[in-house]
Amino acid sequence: MKKDDSTEEKILAAARKVFTAKGMAGARMQDIADEAGINKALLHYYFRNKEQLFENIFKKLSQGFWQQISQVFDSEEALFKKIESFCSMYIEKVIHNPYIPLFIMHELNQRPVNFVKKMFNDNPPNPNRLVMQIQAEVKAGNIRPIAPQQLIMNMISMCVLPFIGKPMFMSVMNVDEKTFNDLMQKRKTEVPEFIINSIKK
Amino acid sequence: MKKDDSTEEKILAAARKVFTAKGMAGARMQDIADEAGINKALLHYYFRNKEQLFENIFKKLSQGFWQQISQVFDSEEALFKKIESFCSMYIEKVIHNPYIPLFIMHELNQRPVNFVKKMFNDNPPNPNRLVMQIQAEVKAGNIRPIAPQQLIMNMISMCVLPFIGKPMFMSVMNVDEKTFNDLMQKRKTEVPEFIINSIKK
DNA sequence: GTCTATAACTCGATAGAC
DNA sequence: GTCTATCGAGTTATAGAC
Numbered sequence: 360m361k362k363d364d365s366t367e368e369k370i371l372a373a374a375r376k377v378f379t380a381k382g383m384a385g386a387r388m389q390d391i392a393d394e395a396g397i398n399k400a401l402l403h404y405y406f407r408n409k410e411q412l413f414e415n416i417f418k419k420l421s422q423g424f425w426q427q428i429s430q431v432f433d434s435e436e437a438l439f440k441k442i443e444s445f446c447s448m449y450i451e452k453v454i455h456n457p458y459i460p461l462f463i464m465h466e467l468n469q470r471p472v473n474f475v476k477k478m479f480n481d482n483p484p485n486p487n488r489l490v491m492q493i494q495a496e497v498k499a500g501n502i503r504p505i506a507p508q509q510l511i512m513n514m515i516s517m518c519v520l521p522f523i524g525k526p527m528f529m530s531v532m533n534v535d536e537k538t539f540n541d542l543m544q545k546r547k548t549e550v551p552e553f554i555i556n557s558i559k560k
Numbered sequence: 561m562k563k564d565d566s567t568e569e570k571i572l573a574a575a576r577k578v579f580t581a582k583g584m585a586g587a588r589m590q591d592i593a594d595e596a597g598i599n600k601a602l603l604h605y606y607f608r609n610k611e612q613l614f615e616n617i618f619k620k621l622s623q624g625f626w627q628q629i630s631q632v633f634d635s636e637e638a639l640f641k642k643i644e645s646f647c648s649m650y651i652e653k654v655i656h657n658p659y660i661p662l663f664i665m666h667e668l669n670q671r672p673v674n675f676v677k678k679m680f681n682d683n684p685p686n687p688n689r690l691v692m693q694i695q696a697e698v699k700a701g702n703i704r705p706i707a708p709q710q711l712i713m714n715m716i717s718m719c720v721l722p723f724i725g726k727p728m729f730m731s732v733m734n735v736d737e738k739t740f741n742d743l744m745q746k747r748k749t750e751v752p753e754f755i756i757n758s759i760k761k
Numbered sequence: 762g763t764c765t766a767t768a769a770c771t772c773g774a775t776a777g778a779c
Numbered sequence: 780g781t782c783t784a785t786c787g788a789g790t791t792a793t794a795g796a797c
Contacts, residue, residue: 366762366763381585381670382583382585382586382666383586384582384583384585384586385583385584385585385586385670387789387790387791388790388791388792389789389790389791397763397764398763398764398765399790399791399792400763400764400765400766400792400793400794401762401763401764402792403791403792403793404762404763405762407792408791408792409790409791409792425732458669461665461666461669463728464662464724464725464727464728465583465662465666467727467728468581468659468662468724468726468727469581469582469586470727472727472730472731474727475727475728475730475731475732476731479731483731483732484732485732485734486732486733503757505750505754506743506746506750508733508735508743509743509746509747509750509754511733512718512721512722512729512743512747513718513751513754515721515725516717516718516720516721516722517713517714517717517718519717519721519725520713520716520717520720520721520724521713521717523665523669523721523724524665524716524720525669526665526668526669526671526673526675526676527664527665527668527676528713529673529676530673530676530677530680530684531626531676531684531685531686531687532687532709532712533686534709542707542709542710542713545707545710546710546713549706549707549710550714553706553710553714553758554758556704556757556758556759557754557755557757557758558757567780567781588771588772588773589772589773589774590771590772590773598781598782599781599782599783600772600773600774601774601775601776601781601782601783602780602781602782603773604773604774604775605780605781606780608774609773609774610772610773610774762797763796763797764795764796764797765794765795765796765797766793766794766795766796767792767793767794767795768791768792768793768794769790769791769792769793770789770790770791770792771788771789771790771791772787772788772789772790773786773787773788773789774785774786774787774788775784775785775786775787776783776784776785776786777782777783777784777785778781778782778783778784779780779781779782779783
């Protein structure tokens with residue numbers, strides 16, 4: 360039997376879908392059971408309770424979320440190239456998983472501050488390499504002076520927020536689904552261009 | 561009796577606090593009653609049910625959210641000045657109401673697409689004036705070519721996302737509350753500077 | 762492992778006294 | 780208007796048959 364067909368995998372896929380769409384508080388075990396094509400009792404057989412099922416999903420998602428970021432942050436690429444790689448990779452990823460960032464941020468805001476740290480206790484993401492790279496480019500006079508933290512926040516913000524605010528943007532800008540998707544596709548090159556134009560000398 | 565001391569006002573203030581922190585699904589009528597210093601039955605006396613109380617809060621918040629944006633978007637200022645006004649006004653506002661954007665976006669993502677439109681049926685926000693202003697500046701050759709929608713998304717993204725992702729940024733960048741707040745204060749000038757550097761010729 | 766049935770509990774809502 | 784007490788629907792979780 361393929362791994363994806365196992366009951367456990369079906370539950371995890373269903374739970375991921377329901378939790379990311381409705382959040383922990385809004386999700387019902389019944390919804391997850393229905394989505395997985397099984398009954399509620401089986402959920403408790405595989406995962407003792409709702410909390411454990413949630414944590415399983417949440418930990419996996421948030422670690423994956425940052426693992427991919429860290430890979431780019433730590434790569435050997437030059438700064439401008441790295442900015443391009445990050446934005447296109449990241450926007451592409453979020454196009455295919457539009458609910459994940461809002462889900463993670465909503466759930467993190469419900470929990471104590473050190474919950475994030477606990478989540479990454481084995482492998483905490485850290486942007487040090489990118490920070491030092493930015494500082495070096497500033498020092499070398501290749502880009503204008505800017506605080507690395509601010510630049511990194513700007514980059515992540517522009518990649519992620521349009522998806523989190525999709526319903527609002529669609530309504531306010533009066534665009535349909537297709538037009539919105541086109542705009543997002545274009546952002547894969549627009550955002551890095553915007554950033555590089557701002558920091559280059 | 562001052563308006564703020566009336567029971568209705570106490571309920572609204574409590575509901576706002578609890579709903580924005582926990583979301584509609586996560587909020588309990590008991591939490592709101594406790595926060596307001598009254599009992600559950602009184603909530604139902606003033607607002608028939610949870611849904612009506614929620615809609616009251618949500619409508620007020622989301623309209624206020626956009627009303628302030630629209631004011632700046634429609635002002636008579638020149639483009640660069642307008643960008644500065646928007647960012648400093650907006651970041652300042654979110655510093656004092658850090659939960660609101662995440663709350664609004666989370667709730668909007670739970671509801672049908674035309675829920676947003678229904679919310680603004682009387683006074684839909686529209687960025688047309690700013691869009692035309694950007695187009696004019698591009699045409700006049702005062703700024704480099706850029707799609708107005710992309711520029712507007714960039715601006716809003718950089719103002720809002722750091723607050724939505726606060727727990728994550730704090731953990732990943734390893735900064736404490738005070739340092740985070742300092743970074744946000746600086747963003748009131750950093751963000752417009754970042755944008756203008758990118759689009760100016 | 763998977764199901765049905767149901768226990769145990771949470772929570773929104775109402776009844777009714779004051 | 781405000782409170783206490785309680786109902787009843789909906790949910791998580793468990794028991795027990797297969």
